[in-house]
Amino acid sequence: MKPKIFIDGEHGTTGLQIRTRMAGRDDVELLSIPEAERRNARLREDLLNSADVAILCLPDDAARQAVEMLAGNDTVRVIDTSTAHRTAEGWAYGFAEMDKAQAGKIRASRRVANPGCYPTGAIGLIRPLRRAGILPSGHPVTVNAVSGYTGGGKQMIAQMEDPGHAEAITAPHFLYGLPLKHKHVPEMKMHGLLDRAPIFSPSVGRFPQGMIVQVPLFLDDLSGDASLESIHAALADHYAGQEIVEVVGLDRSAALARIDATELADTDRMKLFVFGSKGGSAVNLVALLDNLGKGASGAAVQNMDLMLSA
Template sequence: MAPKIFIDGEHGTTGLQIVTRLSGRTDIDLMSMPAEQRRDPEVRKTFLRDADIAILCLPDDAAREAVALAADAGTRFIDASTAHRTAPDWMFGFAELDAGQADRIAKAQFVSNPGCYSTGAIAVLAPLVSRGILPADYPVTINAVSGYTGGGKQLIAQMEDATRDDAITASHFAYALTLAHKHVPEIVVRGGLSRKPIFTPAVGRFPQGMLVNVPLHLDLLNGGASVETVFQALSEHYAASEIVEVAGPAEAAAAVRLDPEELKGSDRLKIYVCANEDAGQVNLVASLDNLGKGASGAAVQNLGLMIKG
């Protein structure tokens, strides 16, 4: 019997993307609440408890409520909210975190889907911290730009409908200026850091895509690390991955500019090790689709692991 999959919040940006990816698959039974019953709490509870795996595309409090309604029924969860990303009893849904993470996700009842920015940041930080190259207390700074779809329906409408009173006309804007973005806790915990990074996110006037920049000073790394050391560590970490790719030194050196829309429509992630060795500086850049590997694509990847597990 095909596993029953229920997407709670299927009409939001992430949920719609997941539905699109799963529609037409014959190896699963994709459950969907009738539109007229979406606000009926008892119907929702029944769907959650009947599902083999529920994917939560909800605000944090609603995600916690959903888990409380059905965890005792044996329902397995993939939570796309920030509610459980640092919870010790939830498996972090970044399958490439280390060699055993995919197997742990496959067997887990509770899986937290990473945030889009944190996916890029953790992808470059965690391998360096785990190998002892990057000190856990390094004063990390993260600068990133995302497509506007990551902000949900309200931001999409503000960016696309110029007739709105709250329409946004800027081609690019920075936000989270108080340095308290919701992705910071998971970057600290899942990236292996002991000091909070300074994170400056921004949004560009393009729907999907993302660049996450993590600049480092080589003389502050452990063991006299070089650009080659950093590249080799990342390259070895992701050597077996079909989803995360590390650009070769020649490709990174030849890059005049990086396009945040490079991987739009893709569920992959690509890392560039850009450097000025004479200055002792390296900039690690993760390129991904904020709705792909940064959200819906990761959820579908985790779903595939859990079904097989």
Template sequence: MAPKVFIDGEHGTTGLQIVSRLQDRNDIDLMSMPAEQRRDADVRTKFLREADVAILCLPDDAAREAVALAADAGTRFIDASTAHRSNPDWAFGFAELSPAQAKRIAGAQFVSNPGCYSTGAIALIAPLVASGLLPVDYPVTVNAVSGYTGGGKQMIAQMEDETRDDAIRAAYFAYALTLAHKHVPEIMTHTGISRRPIFTPAVGRFAQGMLVNVPLHLNLMTGSPSMADIHAALKAHYGDGSVVEVVSLDETAGLARLDPEEMTGTDRMKLYVCGKEGAGQVNLVASLDNLGKGASGAAVQNLNLMIGA
């Protein structure tokens, strides 16, 4: 019998993307609540408890409530909210985090889907900490720009409807100016860094895609590594690059610019080591689709691991 999969919050931005990835599959039974019953708590509870896997595309409090309603029924969860990303009892849904992470996800009842910005930041930082090249107390800075779909339906409406009085007119804007973005705790938890990073996110007037930058001073790293050393550490961690590709130094050196929409429509991620050998600095860049590997694509990857697909 095909596993039953219920998307709680299927009509939101992330949920709709997950539905589009799953709706034509015949190896799962995709459950969907009738639109007129979406606000019926009893019906929702029934769906949650009958599902083999529930994917939560909800605000944090609603996600916690969903888990409380059905965890005792044996329902397995993939939570796309922030609620459980730093909880050690939940498997963090970034399969490439370590050699053992995919196996942990596959056997877990509770899986937390990473945030989009943090996916890029963790992908760049965690292997360098694990290899010993990046001290855990290094003063990390993360600068990033995302497509506006990461802001959900309200921001999408603001960006795409120029007739609205509250439409955002800027081509690009920075936010989280208090340096207290919700992704910071999970970045610290899943990279192992001990000093709170300075994280400055921004949104551009493009729908999907993102670039996450982590600039580093090499003389503040263990042994003052070269660009080649850093590239080798990332390459060794991600192997064949089937999901996370570490772009060669030669290819990167030939680029004049990086396009945040490069990976739009994919569920993969590219990592670049930028700079000039011998200059003492590098800029590490992750390029991904904020709704692909940064959200819905990651959720489906985690689902596949959990059901053995």
């Protein structure tokens, strides 16, 4: 019998992307709620409790409500794409390449919290250096990033794409999260193995999909004899043996004149770069990914496949 998958919130941006990725697959059965019935709580609860895997593509409060609807049901496994459970006890963090054992943790878990798009890039850069002992736990980390506007959901998509929208956004690029209290910071701190919260400065560009995340570091502030080469080696060792995260070679990186935020749009991969000069005093760590791919829907499907392989 095929496993039953219910995407709760399938008509939102992330849910639609997940359905697109699963189109044509005949190894699962998709349970669906018509858009006109999406507020039918009884039908929604019935479908949640009928699934083998429920993928929650909902705001935080609605995601928590969905989990409550599954109270006492030990058979349904959950992937939550909201922020609600990313630092919660008992939930596996759904970044399969984060550590060598993480895919196994996801495979064995009944509750998986899909990472945020920005944290996927930031943690992907920071955690290997913490594990290698290069980055001190109390280091004052800064994370600067730009995302495609689809990360803002249907409302921002309409604001960007419809000039006649009452709240149309005409700027080619804008900074937000100005009070430095962005909801992604707690997971960056926790899963980045940091003792102090990073300063996170997110922005949005006038392109639909894609993302660049940057973590600049002064070498003198790091532990041991940190260098361009040792930092690159730590990243390469951390991600050896898998196909999703690519650590781009130093020679290839040095030959680049620019990084295009949209390069990995419509893919579920991530590239990591270490930029700087040999013998220099600083490096800039860069993650490149699709905010809706490895940063959201692609990761959710990857986590679903891991859970179904248990």
